[in-house]
Amino acid sequence: MVDKLSIVIPVYNEQDAVGFFLDELYSFLKSQNFEWEIVIVNDASSDDSLKVIEEFVSQKNLGDSVKIVNQPFNRGYGASIKRGIVEAGYDWVLTIDADGQHIPSDIGKLVSAASENVQMVIGTRDAGHRQKTSRKIGKAVLGLVARYLTGHRLPDLTSGLRLFQKKYFVRYFNILPRGFSLSTTSAIAFLNDGLNVVFAPIDIRERKSGKSKVKAYDGLRVIMLIMRLVMIFAPLRVFLPMSFVLFLIGLASLVVDIINFNISDTTVLMFVSSLIIFFFGLIADQIAALRRQ
Ligand SMILES: Nc1nc2c(ncn2[C@@H]2O[C@H](COP(=O)(O)OP(=O)(O)O)[C@@H](O)[C@H]2O)c(=O)[nH]1
Ligand SMILES: [Mg+2]
Structure with missing residues (x-):
């Protein structure tokens, strides 16, 4: 059961959305019976995001329940989430997300899906929601x-509401x-270690204003991410088949040679390559096991 909840919000240049979002979030939280x-986490926004946030906090007199962390320079979404988690009590x-795409009342859906035996709940968006084609393809490949890698079908790996x-x-x-x-890496890490990850359907809206900062799901980046995921979680699944194919080619070639x-x-x-x-596969597997410890 979730009776105390830390809400981590990464913000980067959301001056036109974050005020609306915080208002909506606060109205929802007021009506809940959990603490x-x-x-x-303001990631060195260069616009007025921080001002908007501070105004909200002082207006609603929330100094005790809202912590603002200012990163000295822009360190990225993942780094900010980690920082927020460190600060979470x-x-x-x-x-x-702070851009108004998530609907705060959906938090209730995640909270009801959680229990001691569930380690992560991912708010799952309808696959049909509007996004760029390149991003859809990238996500499909991922x-x-x-x-x-995990043996599970995962309806939404990239959702920021979790x-x-x-x-x-x-x-x-x-x-x-x-x-x-x-987002993707943490979901796979949980599943890979046999932790319970469940999915709760949520709605998603157009962002309030500004535009998405995600460039992560296009071409080369997806390939790089896949390589990282494989090397961390299951190197043998790539090295062994590759070695086997080379071995078979060698065998066929040997027949011709004879x-x-x-x-x-x-x-x-x-x-020799096979x-x-x-052996590289064996080494990679050991290194991956060490890194995951
Ligand atoms: N801390 C931090 N947050 C970011 C950064 N880029 C985006 N965000 C925030 O992460 C959330 C999701 O970003 P967004 O660009 O809307 O991604 P999308 O919804 O997946 O298209 C929003 O609250 C952004 O303000 C960043 O570099 N640092
Ligand atoms: Mg967004």
């Missing part, structure tokens, strides 16, 4: 990789990136 605190932490137990999340601090891919009565360079190269990749 709460808000941790706002309660066992359960909820993250939510979804497939995540499924391969609720989790702090003590589990902090275990993964050293492997979590400082950008937006923190017929020709001459061992060719190709055969030797294929066998062997090297196999």
